[in-house]
Amino acid sequence: xxxxxxxxxxxxxxxxxxxxxxxxxxxxxxxxxxxxxxxxxxxxxxxxxxxxxxxxxxxxxxxxxxxxxxxxxxxxxxxxxxxxxxxxxxxxxxxxxxxxxxxxxxxxxxxxxxxxxxxxxxxxxxxxxxxxxxxxxxxxxxxxxxxxxxxxxxxxxxxxxxxxxxxxxxxxxxxxxxxxxxxxxxxxxxxxxxxxxxxxxxxxxxxxxxxxxxxxxxxxxxxxxxxxxxxxxxxxxxxxxxxxxxxxxxxxxxxxxxxxxxxxxxxxxxxxxxxxxxxxxxxxxxxxxxxxxxxxxxxxxxxxxx
Amino acid sequence: xxxxxxxxxxxxxxxxxxxxxxxxxxxxxxxxxxxxxxxxxxxxxxxxxxxxxxxxxxxxxxxxxxxxxxxxxxxxxxxxxxxxxxxxxxxxxxxxxxxxxxxxxxxxxxxxxxxxxxxxxxxxxxxxxxxxxxxxxxxxxxxxxxxxxxxxxxxxxxxxxxxxxxxxxxxxxxxxxxxxxxxxxxxxxxxxxxxxxxxxxxxxxxxxxxxxxxxxxxxxxxxxxxxxxxxxxxxxxxxxxxxxxxxxxxxxxxxxxxxxxxxxxxxxxxxxxxxxxxxxxxxxxxxxxxxxxxxxxxxxxxxxxxxxxxxxxxxxxxxxxxxxxxxxxxxxxxxxxxxxxxxxxxxxxxxxxxxxxxxxxxxxxxxxxxxxxxxxxxxxxxxxxxxxxxxxxxxxxxxxxxxxxxxxxxxxxxxxxxxxxxxxxxxxxxxxxxx
Numbered sequence: 060x061x062x063x064x065x066x067x068x069x070x071x072x073x074x075x076x077x078x079x080x081x082x083x084x085x086x087x088x089x090x091x092x093x094x095x096x097x098x099x100x101x102x103x104x105x106x107x108x109x110x111x112x113x114x115x116x117x118x119x120x121x122x123x124x125x126x127x128x129x130x131x132x133x134x135x136x137x138x139x140x141x142x143x144x145x146x147x148x149x150x151x152x153x154x155x156x157x158x159x160x161x162x163x164x165x166x167x168x169x170x171x172x173x174x175x176x177x178x179x180x181x182x183x184x185x186x187x188x189x190x191x192x193x194x195x196x197x198x199x200x201x202x203x204x205x206x207x208x209x210x211x212x213x214x215x216x217x218x219x220x221x222x223x224x225x226x227x228x229x230x231x232x233x234x235x236x237x238x239x240x241x242x243x244x245x246x247x248x249x250x251x252x253x254x255x256x257x258x259x260x261x262x263x264x265x266x267x268x269x270x271x272x273x274x275x276x277x278x279x280x281x282x283x284x285x286x287x288x289x290x291x292x293x294x295x296x297x298x299x300x301x302x303x304x305x306x307x308x309x310x311x312x313x314x315x316x317x318x319x320x321x322x323x324x325x326x327x328x329x330x331x332x333x334x335x336x337x338x339x340x341x342x343x344x345x346x347x348x349x350x351x352x353x354x355x356x357x358x359x360x361x362x363x364x365x
Numbered sequence: 366x367x368x369x370x371x372x373x374x375x376x377x378x379x380x381x382x383x384x385x386x387x388x389x390x391x392x393x394x395x396x397x398x399x400x401x402x403x404x405x406x407x408x409x410x411x412x413x414x415x416x417x418x419x420x421x422x423x424x425x426x427x428x429x430x431x432x433x434x435x436x437x438x439x440x441x442x443x444x445x446x447x448x449x450x451x452x453x454x455x456x457x458x459x460x461x462x463x464x465x466x467x468x469x470x471x472x473x474x475x476x477x478x479x480x481x482x483x484x485x486x487x488x489x490x491x492x493x494x495x496x497x498x499x500x501x502x503x504x505x506x507x508x509x510x511x512x513x514x515x516x517x518x519x520x521x522x523x524x525x526x527x528x529x530x531x532x533x534x535x536x537x538x539x540x541x542x543x544x545x546x547x548x549x550x551x552x553x554x555x556x557x558x559x560x561x562x563x564x565x566x567x568x569x570x571x572x573x574x575x576x577x578x579x580x581x582x583x584x585x586x587x588x589x590x591x592x593x594x595x596x597x598x599x600x601x602x603x604x605x606x607x608x609x610x611x612x613x614x615x616x617x618x619x620x621x622x623x624x625x626x627x628x629x630x631x632x633x634x635x636x637x638x639x640x641x642x643x644x645x646x647x648x649x650x651x652x653x654x655x656x657x658x659x660x661x662x663x664x665x666x667x668x669x670x671x672x673x674x675x676x677x678x679x680x681x682x683x684x685x686x687x688x689x690x691x692x693x694x695x696x697x698x699x700x701x702x703x704x705x706x707x708x709x710x711x712x713x714x715x716x717x718x719x720x721x722x723x724x725x726x727x728x729x730x731x732x733x734x735x736x737x738x739x740x741x742x743x744x745x746x747x748x749x750x751x752x753x754x755x756x757x758x759x760x761x762x763x764x765x766x767x768x769x770x771x772x773x774x775x776x777x778x779x780x781x782x783x784x785x786x787x788x789x790x791x792x793x794x795x796x797x798x799x800x
Contacts, residue, residue, distance in 0.1 A: 068567065145680065145683075145684060146684055146685055147680075147683055147684065165685070167685040167686065167687040167688065168568060168569035168570050168639075168686065168687070169568065169569070169570070169639030169685070169686045169687075170685050172638065172639050173639060173684070173685060173686070187569065188569050188570075188687070189569045189571075190568060190569025190570075191569065225569065228566075228569065251566040252561055252562055252563060252565065252566050252572065253562055253563025253564075253566050253567075254563075254566055256563055
């Protein structure tokens with residue numbers, strides 16, 4: 060393991076597997092009556108969020124607290140950055156508190172990598188621009204493995220805005236490393252250049268894309284993509300690419316449906332699908348805690364001691 | 366006689382000179398150039414022995430940023446021209462994106478005067494095409510021309526309005542000044558920060574497609590054809606752009622073009638790891654584009670090698686990739702990087718020197734880039750076999766931003782003379798004969 064978790068693209072497959080296995084132990088902890096362990100007592104984590112986030116931030120904060128880590132939340136709206144402090148200075152200031160982990164969410168890609176170059180703390184990428192969201196991919200992989208027993212050989216479809224989704228990018232790299240057969244389903248405008256190098260197939264028609272699929276990951280469709288000209292309306296998007304029960308019927312009978320949240324019911328996913336027996340969306344949230352605990356634990360042991 | 370440079374290998378494409386000989390300088394002018402033995406009047410004349418060295422006309426850079434007025438923390442006319450002469454340049458043209466923008470005679474005069482009093486070499490300002498580079502109204506080209514501007518460009522903020530670009534190409538004809546186009550379709554670039562392709566997807570960075578440059582070059586070529594105006598394409602970086610310029614020239618449309626060393630040496634791969642030193646506009650492209658740019662230099666489609674010297678402060682690059690400034694500090698590596706094309710057998714030395722001296726001078730209508738008798742003695746003496754490793758900390762320029770850090774290069778200027786005066790010398794050993 061490296062001291063940082065910056066992306067999945069450069070992570071070793073063995074490390075990914077180690078994180079998933081460790082997460083299983085932490086999931087056991089989370090099912091106990093007393094859910095807190097002293098593993099990282101005396102360590103300090105800073106949740107440095109430059110973008111609004113409820114789920115990821117809550118999940119990290121709770122994971123840190125379950126491990127007895129001291130937690131500082133640093134929510135920085137972009138407006139106060141505009142007032143003048145450079146990211147370099149922000150990081151140097153935070154580091155002076157003597158912290159062990161920086162959990163960073165930023166609207167610009169590559170910011171975790173930049174921080175890792177200037178900081179001795181363990182840097183965990185909690186989502187950078189349109190680049191990656193590694194812990195989301197890890198919790199998704201954990202969930203799939205938990206549900207299906209294995210990942211290798213599964214047919215997994217990712218549906219939606221691949222171009223602007225760091226979740227999709229991390230999942231593609233992660234699932235590819237774990238041996239899945241990946242299909243992307245989206246209109247041409249939402250397929251990023253060159254991604255065919257990393258997936259098995261690309262479909263623009265959801266009905267044929269879903270056929271015989273074991274796992275479907277739906278992605279959040281952001282309203283602002285409409286004004287960007289990536290599609291014409293959310294209604295039309297739903298009509299052509301929305302995940303409905305009827306379409307789900309084309310998949311394997313034991314298909315599971317995933318979503319990183321927050322969902323837009325009636326845009327990328329029909330309510331009936333989100334609430335169906337196929338949906339593992341809430342399980343994903345629980346697993347997120349276990350996976351983030353595992354990441355914190357493993358990175359802490361990888362960090363050079365003073 | 367004030368100075369004689371003797372026994373140097375003189376290459377001056379403007380006169381087809383390629384021989385070992387001597388140059389005589391008096392009152393800052395070249396008075397004689399000959400390939401016979403040197404007659405030295407003992408005790409009166411200073412003599413510079415250039416044995417084993419090459420002697421070229423001082424290099425002419427038609428695309429640089431000196432940042433003054435307004436961004437003196439990045440570079441000044443003094444620091445920039447000091448870096449220029451170290452790089453072998455004796456004439457540099459500075460783009461108008463200063464603060465205030467060089468869109469009027471007052472700013473142009475300021476630059477010219479400042480360069481005369483503090484500069485190490487000739488500085489020729491390039492005026493803005495439109496007021497404040499806003500792309501709305503034409504700037505006062507005639508007055509700027511009178512104040513010393515040699516071309517017009519809204520560099521970095523291309524004129525998006527095709528009608529206005531047409532007018533600029535028409536109106537500038539009266540002043541015989543080229544319009545230099547930073548060819549980019551801004552809407553297609555869509556705030557991109559690197560070349561669009563698999564790598565930009567992998568890095569999660571917004572891409573600028575090659576088509577953004579190609580479309581703009583093609584538009585401007587059509588407007589040049591329509592108007593008969595003088596169009597010069599800045600920093601060509603794409604295979605499609607080279608092809609479009611080649612076709613235009615074949616069709617008899619008057620267009621000239623430049624590229625920069627980073628476009629014939631580097632690919633987008635340099636951007637990996639979010640390396641802000643490699644963030645430049647137009648962005649570094651693919652291997653195929655690098656090959657095409659080289660091909661364009663070889664067959665003459667690309668007339669000029671310019672630096673696009675774009676110095677930035679450390680803080681402008683030590684930050685988020687999206688926020689980092691575009692640009693590469695180029696004066697102090699351009700000659701050696703270009704010479705690599707000669708060493709690699711792609712260009713002859715004569716072709717290279719032509720593209721860095723007389724061609725840009727011709728395009729701008731300057732009596733520079735030549736060792737003709739009677740012109741100002743702007744001369745560079747270079748050691749083509751001297752190796753060095755690029756170390757930005759050794760740059761004279763305030764801008765240490767280079768993706769060539771650590772490159773081993775061969776060949777460098779050792780003495781630069783501007784208007785008959787030595788403005789740079791690598792060390793004192795060559796000056797033993799009394800300079």
